[in-house]
Amino acid sequence: MNVGDWTAKQSAVIPNKVALISDGNEMTYKELNNRVNHLANALISYGIRKGDRVAALLYNSFEFVEVYFSLAKIGAIFVPLNFRLAGLELKYMLTDSESKILIFDESFLEVIDSIRPSLSTFIIHYIALGSLRLPWVKNYEEFILEFPDEEPTLNEVVRLEDPQMIMYTSGTTGVPKGALLSHLKTFYNTFNAVLYFNMTSKDIMLVVMPLFHSGGLNISLIPILYVGGTAIIQKSFDPDRTPSLIEKYRITMTMMVPTMLNFMIKQGSIDKYDLSSLKTLLSGGEPISISLVKAYQDKNIPIRQVFGQTETSIQLWLSEEDSLRKIGSVGKPVFHSDVQVVNKNCKKIVPGEVGEIVLKGPTQMLSYWKDPRLTAETIKDGWLHTGDLATVDEEGFVFMIDREKDMYISGGENVYPAEVENVYGSNPKILEVAVIGIPDEKWGEVGKALIVLKEGETMTEEEAINFLQGKLARYKIPKYVEFTEEFPKTASGKVKKSELREKYGYKTVDERIKTAQIKSVQ
Numbered sequence: 264m265n266v267g268d269w270t271a272k273q274s275a276v277i278p279n280k281v282a283l284i285s286d287g288n289e290m291t292y293k294e295l296n297n298r299v300n301h302l303a304n305a306l307i308s309y310g311i312r313k314g315d316r317v318a319a320l321l322y323n324s325f326e327f328v329e330v331y332f333s334l335a336k337i338g339a340i341f342v343p344l345n346f347r348l349a350g351l352e353l354k355y356m357l358t359d360s361e362s363k364i365l366i367f368d369e370s371f372l373e374v375i376d377s378i379r380p381s382l383s384t385f386i387i388h389y390i391a392l393g394s395l396r397l398p399w400v401k402n403y404e405e406f407i408l409e410f411p412d413e414e415p416t417l418n419e420v421v422r423l424e425d426p427q428m429i430m431y432t433s434g435t436t437g438v439p440k441g442a443l444l445s446h447l448k449t450f451y452n453t454f455n456a457v458l459y460f461n462m463t464s465k466d467i468m469l470v471v472m473p474l475f476h477s478g479g480l481n482i483s484l485i486p487i488l489y490v491g492g493t494a495i496i497q498k499s500f501d502p503d504r505t506p507s508l509i510e511k512y513r514i515t516m517t518m519m520v521p522t523m524l525n526f527m528i529k530q531g532s533i534d535k536y537d538l539s540s541l542k543t544l545l546s547g548g549e550p551i552s553i554s555l556v557k558a559y560q561d562k563n564i565p566i567r568q569v570f571g572q573t574e575t576s577i578q579l580w581l582s583e584e585d586s587l588r589k590i591g592s593v594g595k596p597v598f599h600s601d602v603q604v605v606n607k608n609c610k611k612i613v614p615g616e617v618g619e620i621v622l623k624g625p626t627q628m629l630s631y632w633k634d635p636r637l638t639a640e641t642i643k644d645g646w647l648h649t650g651d652l653a654t655v656d657e658e659g660f661v662f663m664i665d666r667e668k669d670m671y672i673s674g675g676e677n678v679y680p681a682e683v684e685n686v687y688g689s690n691p692k693i694l695e696v697a698v699i700g701i702p703d704e705k706w707g708e709v710g711k712a713l714i715v716l717k718e719g720e721t722m723t724e725e726e727a728i729n730f731l732q733g734k735l736a737r738y739k740i741p742k743y744v745e746f747t748e749e750f751p752k753t754a755s756g757k758v759k760k761s762e763l764r765e766k767y768g769y770k771t772v773d774e775r776i777k778t779a780q781i782k783s784v785q
Contacts, residue, residue, distance in 0.1 A: 267336030286717030313338030441632030552688035670701025710741030
């Protein structure tokens with residue numbers, strides 16, 4: 264059995280159960296499996312075999328789900344693409360994966376056409392959703408309906424250990440890396456999600472995170488379909504429409520990154536609707552601030568936290584109860600993986616020490632696609648090294664400190680920007696904040712706080728600095744502050760620290776002093 268078999272199983276058991284809802288349209292499990300088979304047979308007829316790569320540049324939609332399961336059925340490798348990327352970025356992923364077919368929404372025609380000449384050596388067919396009529400483009404509906412909805416006949420068995428997806432990292436640290444994920448990883452990640460989210464066939468999941476992202480696809484959509492529940496697919500996040508959908512469909516669970524949760528609560532969206540149907544609101548993608556957890560809990564909205572990355576999906580989880588008792592923690596290891604926090608010698612740390620989160624088990628990636636050197640640097644003696652720094656308490660709860668690459672050293676002391684950002688998160692004037700390390704002649708590195716204020720609010724640099732006084736050690740307090748209107752973000756809502764460092768962090772001392780306009784508090 265492989266992941267592609269799931270739609271056939273559900274079609275046989277609950278054929279008339281609604282599997283998907285999007286923009287008011289419904290699709291049952293039987294209808295989903297029939298369309299998956301149409302597409303699977305079409306792809307086989309066009310020469311796609313086990314191990315071939317097929318890419319998709321699609322919004323959250325029925326078609327995205329169809330592509331996902333059809334490729335899993337025939338053993339081809341799915342390459343989901345970030346629809347917010349520029350042409351050169353998409354070209355990199357398509358070239359790196361050597362995808363043979365690209366399925367895209369017609370709204371992306373311009374960007375695809377701009378890079379098409381450079382993709383001619385490996386892409387054989389272009390298939391578009393919509394009404395395009397171009398010589399080089401096949402219409403998606405016409406393409407799949409040419410072929411039967413019978414279960415496809417395969418020349419090779421698709422096994423659990425076989426690759427299922429190449430999911431490219433979000434790119435917060437530079438060039439995206441292609442994480443090669445297996446059917447087995449999807450199985451065990453799904454088991455973890457079902458177990459820790461108490462997921463059943465009665466649940467209704469709102470899928471608001473993009474499906475090319477692990478949180479939207481592997482944590483939200485796939486587990487709910489595995490248990491025979493219903494997924495409400497939202498094309499993109501909107502802080503007003505999201506809570507309205509929760510009220511309309513009596514959503515029982517959804518997952519969002521803290522940025523989304525922050526926008527909803529600070530814009531007052533959640534106060535306009537009845538959200539009492541929510542039994543679990545999952546937060547993941549990046550550490551959530553203590554103040555944000557409290558803000559939702561004060562409104563009787565349960566927060567259950569998950570922590571992971573593309574290469575591993577869920578690593579740690581924290582229940583609603585422990586979110587109150589262990590505020591600031593990212594939880595304990597999931598059931599179907601061995602997760603530890605270790606020091607430089609790969610020994611488990613003791614409470615109070617800082618170490619790196621490492622993971623071993625069926626939920627880790629197979630490798631980085633076509634990059635044995637980086638794979639060897641990341642997976643050592645079977646353990647996948649995440650680059651995430653954390654500490655543990657006496658009960659074994661893990662507390663995220665920061666990304667190893669985000670940490671900076673000021674006067675010999677380690678400074679973790681996430682700790683500073685958490686304190687700033689409690690300021691009612693501040694919408695978002697990011698802290699980076701910048702060069703300093705005296706201290707080696709010092710902090711710079713980049714702040715986005717809520718609409719209508721004002722704040723001076725000195726006020727921002729003084730807000731931290733008494734709440735953090737002096738060496739942790741940023742030396743400079745700069746206000747901006749927005750941050751560069753990945754499609755999943757994470758702040759691109761690498762771009763912030765490039766834009767704000769590598770100036771000369773004279774330039775920094777001129778733009779900062781504040782005195783040192785070091």
